[in-house]
Amino acid sequence: MNDTIWLAIALMLVFEGMxxxxxxxxWRETFERMLQLRDGQIRFLxxxxxxxxxxxxxxxxxxx
Numbered sequence: 001m002n003d004t005i006w007l008a009i010a011l012m013l014v015f016e017g018m019x020x021x022x023x024x025x026x027w028r029e030t031f032e033r034m035l036q037l038r039d040g041q042i043r044f045l046x047x048x049x050x051x052x053x054x055x056x057x058x059x060x061x062x063x064x
Contacts, residue, residue, distance in 0.1 A: 020027040034042070 019030075037045075
């Protein structure tokens, strides 16, 4: 279990680093747009990302 968590964190960091590496200008513009969002909008995006992650984990655990 411990190794799985570290592998998941490592994979997340790889994906998170891809956009700033490939297109730093787009990454900067995205963050500038996010700064203009209200707190409720940012919370909704976070909730949506968490629910998508839980859904993917649930599907993957059922298929293995």
